[in-house]
Amino acid sequence: QVQLVESGGGLVQAGGSLRLSCAGSGRTFSSYGLGWFRQAPGKEREFVAAISWSGGSADYADSVKGRFSISRDNSKNTVYLQMNSLKPEDTAVYYCAATVRRIPARGNPDYNYWGQGTQVTVSS
Numbered sequence: 001q002v003q004l005v006e007s008g009g010g011l012v013q014a015g016g017s018l019r020l021s022c023a024g025s026g027r028t029f030s031s032y033g034l035g036w037f038r039q040a041p042g043k044e045r046e047f048v049a050a051i052s053w054s055g056g057s058a059d060y061a062d063s064v065k066g067r068f069s070i071s072r073d074n075s076k077n078t079v080y081l082q083m084n085s086l087k088p089e090d091t092a093v094y095y096c097a098a099t100v101r102r103i104p105a106r107g108n109p110d111y112n113y114w115g116q117g118t119q120v121t122v123s124s
Contacts, residue, residue: 014124031053033102
């Protein structure tokens, strides 16, 4: 069982940066693959980024590639999403998730545990 709690969301102007954090519980946190997803109003939840259990490999949605960076610190049971050059279309609730698949995974059904989400709003 893994519990996930996101933080770091907020309001930022276009072109700005935010860093999201997701703290996980459980001694086996380091064995899970981790991902970030987002859901804008009226839209389905979509994949943003994912990282393997070791942090050695990562995957990104085309829409954020080159602007966002995912990382993890297993000693702190935490995964991060560094978001740079933010755009108004990045506005959404951002969720972190954990999967027993140890490699980066893109699909919502691949994930076993979800956080409650944190709001990111980018103003133009």
